Amino acid sequence: MPHKQVTILVPNYKTPEITKICLRLLRKHTNPNLADVVVIDNNSQDESLDYLRQLDWIKLIERESIQGETGVQAHSRALDLALKEVKTPFVVSIHTDTFIRRDDWLETLLGQFDNPAIAGIGSWKLEHKSRPRQIGISFEQSWKFVLNKLFGYKRYNPNRLNYDARYLRSHCAMYRMDVINKLGTNFSDGDTTAGKEMHFKMCAAQYEMKFLSSSFLGQYLMHLNHATSVLNPHLRRSGQINHKEYKKIMKQLDAIDAHRILSDDSLDK
Secondary structure: OOOOOEEEEEEEOOOHHHHHHHHHHHHHHOOOOOEEEEEEEOOOOOHHHHHHOOOOOOEEEEOOOOOOOOHHHHHHHHHHHHHOOOOOOEEEEEOOOEEEOOOOHHHHHHOOOOOOOEEEEEOOOOOOOOHHHHHHHHHHHHHHHHHHHHHOOOOOOOOOOOHHHOOOOOOEEEEEHHHHHHHOOOOOHHHOOOOHHHHHHHHHOOOEEEEOOHHHHOOOEEEOOOHHHHHOHHHOOOOOOOHHHHHHHHHHHHHOOHHHHHHOHHHHO
16 A cells, blocks of 8 residues: 555534535545545534544544633644644645545645645635736725825735735645654744744745645635634624625535535445
């Protein structure tokens, strides 16, 4: 049997149906001879954990929460806990709202490491925006910049269009383990969004971080942005349902025939 090349890390927290869809599609579209799958449960104490305990094709790590930690910290620390278990040359992080679409997704990602200087590959955002929408965002940011300068407009984000501030996001990012080990870096470095500080440490060490376009990567997987908080409003600070986002996510779930996936228990085998 060939040596496995990748370990796939999937943090989980209180998203029973989304977790089930994610793992069933991952199982369906991933060559088991190529990858191990490690799921880290962040003390969910719900039916998603019951489901994970039934799966014999994953390695399940049950992580205890730390008092006072934020959701961002819990996510990053869960990835770090699993990172200690990785024995393969590559590691990839995904979210439970990342849905695999094609059988060749992993081989395609591995094929991006065509240069030894490349330490990581992935994307900043995994949502395709039309050209008119991109122009609209640029126009909007320009006005916010002016308002910020004149009136101290608080909702201006100077990094939204700053490509140098972007980093590989953990909804789908693959890294070389030898670089991670060499630099002694982790997903939770800097106590910020998962992988952000790790990305810039790799850049500082003169490694290349390869961004894949949303249109390209979107052929292989889908990311339901904000699905965890939208479908579980009790996890939001406001506790309110974002109806616009909810409608968008339900439309995306319909597009992949989520009901059929949830009803097909054979996909767990």
